[in-house]
Every structure is written in structure tokens, then in C-alpha cells.
Amino acid sequence: MKNQSILIKSVKLNVSVSKVWEALTTPELVKQYFFGTEITTDWKKGSTISYRGVWEGKPYEDKGNILEIETEKLIRYNYWSSFSGKEDIPSNYANISYELARDNDFTILTVTQDGFANNEAMKHSEQNWGMVMESLKKLVEAEETFDNVM
Numbered sequence: 001m002k003n004q005s006i007l008i009k010s011v012k013l014n015v016s017v018s019k020v021w022e023a024l025t026t027p028e029l030v031k032q033y034f035f036g037t038e039i040t041t042d043w044k045k046g047s048t049i050s051y052r053g054v055w056e057g058k059p060y061e062d063k064g065n066i067l068e069i070e071t072e073k074l075i076r077y078n079y080w081s082s083f084s085g086k087e088d089i090p091s092n093y094a095n096i097s098y099e100l101a102r103d104n105d106f107t108i109l110t111v112t113q114d115g116f117a118n119n120e121a122m123k124h125s126e127q128n129w130g131m132v133m134e135s136l137k138k139l140v141e142a143e144e145t146f147d148n149v150m
Contacts, residue, residue, distance in 0.1 A: 033135035
């Protein structure tokens with residue numbers, strides 16, 4: 001039985017929505033702030049999305065499907081983690097969304113996730129999203145670093 005809790009985390013970024021969108025959808029940039037993860041997708045509704053990398057010495061390949069996408073506004077996908085120890089069946093997938101909103105010259109990125117096995121799993125995800133968002137903020141707000149990648 002899944003925990004019915006929903007995790008919602010937001011970060012205020014001192015850059016344009018388009019710059020945040022670029023960081024969310026460019027594999028070379030994702031790898032820089034998302035624990036070295038290699039992301040593969042074509043960013044189209046219905047397409048697969050996969051995450052590959054090594055976490056604490058263990059290789060992983062997580063996957064899902066893009067459920068909804070609206071340029072510079074929303075990415076929603078389902079997600080199954082090879083670390084979950086659960087069977088790769090639809091009922092074991094979480095739902096994750098990235099929502100972007102303008103706030104004057106700032107961008108608010110809100111990440112929402114559900115489908116936790118228990119409160120401990122939710123706390124673990126909350127910690128990880130905190131680290132990802134902090135790294136993303138540093139990346140996109142460091143103009144020279146960001147521009148040199150592209």
C-alpha cells in the first residue's frame with residue numbers, strides 16, 4: 001500500500017523561466033545538478049524518460065513516461081526507481097511534476113511527487129530534492145558556468 005502523502009518543494013531562482021526550462025530539459029545540464037544522472041527522452045507527451053547513473057557505488061536505471069508537457073510551464077511524468085525494490089508495474093510508479101511560474105524577474109520552480117512507500121521514503125526524497133534544487137539554483141544563477149555548457 002502506498003503512502004498517500006504528496007511532497008511539494010519550491011525554489012525561487014533569480015533567472016528567466018526560459019533559462020530554468022533549458023536546465024530542466026538539457027541532458028548535459030541535468031547531469032550537472034542531478035547527481036550526475038544521464039537523462040534520455042525526447043520531451044514529448046507519451047514518450048519514455050530514463051535516468052541512468054551510479055548512486056553510492058551502485059548503478060541504476062530508473063524510468064517513466066511523460067504524461068504532460070507544456071513548454072516553459074510544466075513537465076509531469078510517472079517514475080519507477082530500480083532502487084525501490086518493487087516490481088516494475090504501473091501501481092509502483094510515482095508521479096512527479098515540475099511547474100514553472102514567473103514572479104517578477106524571478107522564476108519559481110515547484111516539484112511535486114507522490115507514490116511514497118512510507119514516510120521514511122518521503123523524507124529521503126525531500127532531502128534529495130532539496131539537494132537537487134540547491135544545485136540547480138547554483139547552476140542557473142552562475143551565468144558564466146551555464147553559458148559555457150551550451
